[in-house]
Amino acid sequence: MRLRAMLLAVATAGAASVAPMTAHAASIPQQALRLTAGAESAPGTWTPLRLDIGPHTTGHAYLGLFSNGPLNAVYQRYDSKTKKWSTIRPDSYGAVSVDTVTSGKTASISLRFRPDALYNAKPGASLKAIVDASHFASGRNINDASAKTLIRTATTKLAGVKNPSTKRGVLHPFTLTTTNTTKRNYRALAQDMDILGSSKTKLATAKDFQLQQWKTDAKGHSAWQNLTLVNKNGAVKATGITPATRALAPGASVTYTFRLAVRTTATPGIDTVGIRATATYGSQPVAVALGDYWGVLDWD
Incomplete structure (x- = not known):
């Protein structure tokens, strides 16, 4: 060594x-x-x-x-x-x-x-x-x-990502949970999410997907809200995930609920889709979770 x-x-x-x-x-x-x-x-x-x-x-x-x-x-x-x-x-x-x-x-x-x-x-x-x-x-x-x-290490887990249906335009729900399994306080932990997809010849882009988050406003009203998707480094990045940051003491957890659809207008032939969720502290990644939505993605 x-x-x-x-x-x-x-x-x-x-x-x-x-x-x-x-x-x-x-x-x-x-x-x-x-x-x-x-x-x-x-x-x-x-x-x-x-x-x-x-x-x-x-x-x-x-x-x-x-x-x-x-x-x-x-x-x-x-x-x-x-x-x-x-x-x-x-x-x-x-x-x-x-x-x-x-x-x-x-x-x-x-x-x-x-x-x-x-x-x-x-x-x-x-x-x-x-x-x-x-x-x-x-x-x-x-x-x-x-x-x-x-x-x-902290723990980030995706649950329910796998979609058994290949029908386009149908929103499929899943959850993301991050737990502070360290003995350090994370004062402002943020969550990033990328969607990766492709056909046999093309990478998927932001216009191919619809991603929503279940959000609760200050008055306690909850509803599904669309997240803005942007193309970045060969992936589709979600913006507007809330809370933007969350303090997590040792042992504490935070869970987010989403649903994803491949749009009916998406690029023909998309058959492989996956989700990468990254918990970040400042600009530093601290935990990563990977989930296959359609097919099996080559995460390497």
């Missing part, structure tokens, strides 16, 4: 000196690293991470998140002077690193990481993961430090 060949190609780049923060850990040997991470994390939320560096250390520490293979994550560093976090940008090889140049004293760098959505994980899964810091100096892998964290 190390960033091997890629890191060897970039490790010889020059390193600028980093002003050491106050050390929080016990004495660390020269040219050694120690990594500490929050015990639990969740996609879309920040988890604390601290890198302690021994005295007279040189080189770089390349950061990575792993669980049966590498996972995507964003890393930020805290500036004690400005009291602000700044994102550590990947280099041209996609590697994220921090300088490990110290003086005669142990130094400490405050970091945090935010895992991306785990698209291949089962809804609500908990993954044992390792945050890794591979220490390189003068083109050589000097040593490594790692810390364990448990990544809990």
Whole structure:
């Protein structure tokens, strides 16, 4: 679980000196690293991470998140002077690193990481993961430090999507439920929905579908309302889903009710239709659900 060949190609780049923060850990040997991470994390939320560096250390520490293979994550560093976090940008090889140049004293760098959505994980899964810091100096892998964290995932589920009828123009109901199965508060969780469809020769477009949501207004009146559909990146995106965002405490759920029809005026030959629902926190996907409406879509 190390960033091997890629890191060897970039490790010889020059390193600028980093002003050491106050050390929080016990004495660390020269040219050694120690990594500490929050015990639990969740996609879309920040988890604390601290890198302690021994005295007279040189080189770089390349950061990575792993669980049966590498996972995507964003890393930020805290500036004690400005009291602000700044994102550590990947280099041209996609590697994220921090300088490990110290003086005669142990130094400490405050970091945090935010895992991306785990698209291949089962809804609500908990993954044992390792945050890794591979220490390189003068083109050589000097040593490594790692810390364990448990990544809990939110759960998004589609129910009743499969339509046994292939008749056009008939609205077929289904539900979407998102549950916060993490131990983090999602203060403003939003829901995105895409419709993907095709014939043997053409992709479906917004004019081929009608999507409605069951909505309740401020006076308590409920009714089906059409959602606006737009073409985006080869899919049909639904806009106007309400509530636009929803606060979800750990264990809380929100359910949306929809119905979908392939219009009678749709492109001839459409026989494969599917729905992709994505729960997002800010701009960050945290959970995804897939459902086949007609046929079986190739989701890869």
